[in-house]
Amino acid sequence: MHSIFEIFKIGIGPSSSHTVAPMKAGKLFREYLFKKNILSKTYKIDVILQGSLAFTGKGHGTDKGIILGLSGKSPEKIDNVTSKKIINKITKNNLLTLSQEHHIPFTLENNVIFDYKTPTKTFSNVMIFKAYDIDNKQLLSKTIYSIGGGFIKEKNKKENIQNTNFPYDFNSSKNMLDMCKKNKFKISDLMMKNECTLNNKTQVKNKIMDIWDTMNNCINSGINAKGKLDGQLKVKRRASEIFKALKKDKQKDPLKAMDWVSLYAIAVNEENANGGKVVTAPTNGAAGIIPAVLKYYIEFTKKSSKEGIVRFFLTAGAIGVLYKENASISGAEVGCQGEVGVACSMAAGGLVSALNGTNAEIENAAEIAMEHNLGLTCDPVGGLVQIPCIERNAMGSVKAINAARLAMIGKGNHKVTLDEVIKTMMQTGKDMQSIYKETSNGGLAVNVTEC
Numbered sequence: 001m002h003s004i005f006e007i008f009k010i011g012i013g014p015s016s017s018h019t020v021a022p023m024k025a026g027k028l029f030r031e032y033l034f035k036k037n038i039l040s041k042t043y044k045i046d047v048i049l050q051g052s053l054a055f056t057g058k059g060h061g062t063d064k065g066i067i068l069g070l071s072g073k074s075p076e077k078i079d080n081v082t083s084k085k086i087i088n089k090i091t092k093n094n095l096l097t098l099s100q101e102h103h104i105p106f107t108l109e110n111n112v113i114f115d116y117k118t119p120t121k122t123f124s125n126v127m128i129f130k131a132y133d134i135d136n137k138q139l140l141s142k143t144i145y146s147i148g149g150g151f152i153k154e155k156n157k158k159e160n161i162q163n164t165n166f167p168y169d170f171n172s173s174k175n176m177l178d179m180c181k182k183n184k185f186k187i188s189d190l191m192m193k194n195e196c197t198l199n200n201k202t203q204v205k206n207k208i209m210d211i212w213d214t215m216n217n218c219i220n221s222g223i224n225a226k227g228k229l230d231g232q233l234k235v236k237r238r239a240s241e242i243f244k245a246l247k248k249d250k251q252k253d254p255l256k257a258m259d260w261v262s263l264y265a266i267a268v269n270e271e272n273a274n275g276g277k278v279v280t281a282p283t284n285g286a287a288g289i290i291p292a293v294l295k296y297y298i299e300f301t302k303k304s305s306k307e308g309i310v311r312f313f314l315t316a317g318a319i320g321v322l323y324k325e326n327a328s329i330s331g332a333e334v335g336c337q338g339e340v341g342v343a344c345s346m347a348a349g350g351l352v353s354a355l356n357g358t359n360a361e362i363e364n365a366a367e368i369a370m371e372h373n374l375g376l377t378c379d380p381v382g383g384l385v386q387i388p389c390i391e392r393n394a395m396g397s398v399k400a401i402n403a404a405r406l407a408m409i410g411k412g413n414h415k416v417t418l419d420e421v422i423k424t425m426m427q428t429g430k431d432m433q434s435i436y437k438e439t440s441n442g443g444l445a446v447n448v449t450e451c
């Protein structure tokens with residue numbers, strides 16, 4: 001079972017599956033070269049991208065993520081400024097630094113190969129790394145899959161997750177709720193018990209607050225930034241102007257809070273689109289929803305507290321774990337319902353928990369949020385995480401708040417269970433045509449003029 005800190009990970013934009021995971025894969029391949037003592041013999045590295053990584057990899061920065069990983073960089077430790085310096089240096093010199101003593105010829109055009117023809121079978125996002133010596137003899141080949149949310153998996157190996165025996169291991173929402181009822185726990189209590197097998201309670205709370213600080217800093221960075229987003233669409237940043245307009249508007253409007261929520265989400269996803277530091281929640285493409293909803297809890301609800309923030313993350317994390325283990329959080333596998341839909345579901349349940357709602361209300365809120373995201377397609381225009389992704393986060397944030405309020409008004413009474421809607425989401429994703437699963441071959445991506 002996953003820890004919540006595997007669901008919430010600090011990284012850089014624009015995509016967890018197309019930027020963060022390739023960076024991790026590149027770093028892993030570099031480590032293999034060290035471990036097998038063949039790095040000094042390596043003269044050439046080719047990386048072949050298949051599936052969604054091929055179709056939208058350039059717009060999502062997959063090639064850049066890979067060379068950062070091959071350069072030994074980790075997504076949680078690098079920032080946008082440093083990454084641009086490294087990429088510019090490689091582009092200028094056509095050299096990749098594998099170690100201080102060893103540099104090899106490398107260009108994005110020749111050594112990162114976008115394979116549009118080979119169909120993928122097991123997973124939608126495939127990376128094949130190949131290392132050769134100076135005589136063009138293959139030294140090593142590794143196939144690594146990006147499986148959503150920044151997670152990677154090697155071919156013929158189990159997913160690399162923390163091997164922890166949690167005291168309250170669950171594999172379904174029903175299982176989780178039954179354990180809570182038996183032990184008289186709230187969902188956040190159960191998750192805290194689990195996390196405390198990895199860290200003590202103070203450390204868990206501090207790690208949660210570090211995650212929130214990163215999210216909040218991202219909101220502020222997005223609000224303060226101006227200009228246009230990277231990429232051929234030349235999309236103008238809006239967060240700064242929206243912020244000024246909201247500060248200036250003195251009219252009383254009962255729905256004004258929702259305008260602020262939309263601003264928070266847009267600010268985060270504009271930062272993500274430009275490669276800024278964000279938190280996968282559960283993915284980069286949906287990174288604005290949980291920060292926006294949590295900021296709403298802090299700024300617009302009564303008696304918000306640090307303990308409420310902790311409850312929010314523990315509960316949202318539990319819901320994210322259910323989707324990760326029983327369905328998918330990959331837009332390339334199930335469409336945007338697996339990204340924005342899951343983030344919306346997590347945020348709705350987290351908000352109810354922060355507001356001290358019952359377990360039944362939490363489950364109901366998470367179910368409502370996903371039920372009304374079923375079938376949501378992933379069709380980014382130009383292969384960029386901009387249109388419709390940025391506004392979609394704003395809409396998902398408002399929808400999460402609405403779901404939480406509906407669940408609490410109804411005291412958690414409902415017919416459809418969270419387990420049922422998770423199962424339905426996965427079935428819907430399997431039935432969805434591949435052109436709507438992060439390939440930019442259908443939907444808005446083919447019907448919107450790019451320039």
